[in-house]
Amino acid sequence: MSFRWLKPYLPRGLYGRATLILLLPVVTLLLVVSVVFIQRHFEGVTEQMTNTMIREIRLVLGTDDPEVAEMLDISVQPVPEAAMPAQDTRLWYDFSGIVVARELHAAFPDLLRVALADDDVVELYFRGSGGLLRFVFDRRHVSASQPHQLLVNMVVFGALMTVISFLYLRNQLRPITRLAEAADAFGRGRHVPYRPAGATEVRAAGRAFVDMRARIERQIEQRTLMLSGVSHDLRTPLTRLRLGLAMLGEEEAAPMLRDVDDMQRLLDGFLDFARGAQEGEAEPVDPVALVRRIVDDMRRAQVAVTLVETEGTGEVPLRADGVRRAVENLISNAVRYGTCAEVSVTLSERSLRIRVEDDGPGIPPESRDEALRPFARLEPARNQNRGTGVGLGLSIVVDVARAHGGALRLGESARLGGLCADIVIAR
Ligand SMILES: Nc1ncnc2c1ncn2[C@@H]1O[C@H](COP(=O)(O)OP(=O)(O)OP(=O)(O)O)[C@@H](O)[C@H]1O
Ligand SMILES: [Mg+2]
Incomplete structure (x- = not known):
């Protein structure tokens, strides 16, 4: 059997999972104990005790001697009709009361009412020859001490222990969170x-x-x-x-x-x-303004590049010098291997994408990894007339993207048919 369907409902974080691991056994244990103990044990005990009581009530009903009742600790009083409740009563949490009433009704077909008004007394109503009779005796004669107290104890102490273990657990989990943060920052x-x-x-x-x-x-x-x-x-x-x-x-x-x-x-x-990309500290920069400045500067140097599209606004922590060098490298590749370059910037909630497209021959998918390597130049024959590069341009871009926790992705430009190079950086 596969539990994969459960996965979306389970917590993803370490804290949530640990809490679940912590709570699950405690809650299960509580439930099992409640069901087994209260249902079986308390019911059995109550049944036995009620049956003993039934025998004593029979004794009282069968005699006129008031001393018998006194000796058995049962008080018998004649009461007016109005004193009898309209139906059997018990408190909502009084589970053993159900058993008591059931056993009594089964033993005495002429028993009118069983009233368990509180935890302490049991009142039975019989119709005798002289009118309504009320039997009153101690609740402890028919059921063991209140099971709901056990429930309350279990829940309260269960909750208390869970809170304490969670506090301990949090101290254990914090170093993991810190390690993750340090590793992420280094990335x-x-x-x-x-x-x-x-x-x-x-x-x-x-x-x-x-x-x-x-x-x-x-x-x-x-x-x-x-x-x-x-x-x-x-x-x-x-x-x-x-x-x-x-x-x-x-x-x-x-x-x-x-x-x-x-x-x-x-x-x-x-x-x-x-x-490389390591110099300088990252500072919040508006990437759209930064790219616009780079493109303007290159246009002034007679490079055929345009900023075609920008989406989103905001600031991203960037090393401006590194990003400038990376974008300039992509643009100079685009105009060296193609004739013109188009740049677009997309800033979303989660990521920044700077895209440079050209109308050149592009790079076939199988050579893309190769092109990113330092000192790699593809098909020298094809690029002969384009002047010789060192083969470091794209590796510098990769370096810069990585230093920002991002990546350089190469693809085919849908717009111009040449290379489409994306610098993608998570925010
Ligand atoms: N826009 C592009 N269109 C087609 N091929 C490209 C493009 N950009 C890069 N390439 C290919 O990838 C190879 C590696 O590019 P890279 O920028 O790393 O080095 P380079 O341009 O040859 O030299 P450098 O940039 O160091 O002067 C290039 O030699 C070229 O064959
Ligand atoms: Mg280059």
């Missing part, structure tokens, strides 16, 4: 202070996370240091080379100058990549 490129705490297992997971975070941070730092170090050191000899070439004759130097320029561009790409 978005933020470093929040976190100290492993809680149960051994949670603490172990926390320590593993802290170690992992430190290792990743160290690696990013090393990558940055190495790449920027190499690029920086290569710049000086390159500048010297350029100066040296300038001394040479025009046509001899031209091809070499082009090579030097290529190398220069490569180094600039390295530096960009090395600086």
Whole structure:
């Protein structure tokens, strides 16, 4: 049997589930105990006690000696007709009262009423030869002490214990929540202070996370240091080379100058990549205004790009420099491999999407993963006349998107037929 249909109704959070796990056994236990104990045990005891009482009442009914009644602790009084209640009475929670009345009525066909007005006394009404008779005796003769007290006790103590365990449980769950928050923040490129705490297992997971975070941070730092170090050191000899070439004759130097320029561009790409997405802190930025500024700046530099559509308003925590570099990379790819670029921004409750489309050849689905890798250039033959790139453009975009907890998605543009590149960032 599958319980999958139950899933939508079950709580999703750890707190809700823990509460359920906590409450379910307690409530079941209470129910089982109530049913078994009250239904079976109390009914049986009440039945037995009532039967003993029935024998004593028979004794009283069968004799005229008032001492018998006195000895059996039953008071018999003649009462006026009006004193008799219109029907059997009992309190709503008095479950054993049902059994008492049932047994009595079964034993005495001529018994008129059984009145269980409160927990303490039982009143029976018989019609004797001299008029209406009321038998009054102690309730303790016919049923064990009140079962509803047991119920009340169970509910009150059950609730009390649940509250206490929930308080303990909350302390156990808090470290897990904190670990989740720290991991989530790190995924978005933020470093929040976190100290492993809680149960051994949670603490172990926390320590593993802290170690992992430190290792990743160290690696990013090393990558940055190495790449920027190499690029920086290569710049000086390159500048010297350029100066040296300038001394040479025009046509001899031209091809070499082009090579030097290529190398220069490569180094600039390295530096960009090395600086990566990690620099700066995320600040609330209006993404629509930011993209509009980027597009305007590029238009002024004679790039064929338009901002075609914006949807939604609001601010999103972004590293403006990183996002600018990413969008510029996408636009320059679009106009390099196509002829024009169209940009749109969609800001919804849950996410931000910056889309760049072009009318170029696009990237076939099977090559998309490849295109995102650093230093990857696809089909050099196809792009020969487009100038040589370093192959870092898209990997920088991926880096920036990841640093914001987002991703870069490549697809086919429905509007222009070329590549459709989406930077999607969760808010
Ligand atoms: N808009 C596009 N249309 C078609 N192909 C593209 C597009 N953008 C990227 N590509 C392909 O993906 C490859 C990787 O792109 P990426 O931007 O990473 O490097 P690049 O443009 O070659 O060099 P760089 O951007 O570092 O100067 C490109 O070589 C190209 O083949
Ligand atoms: Mg590029």
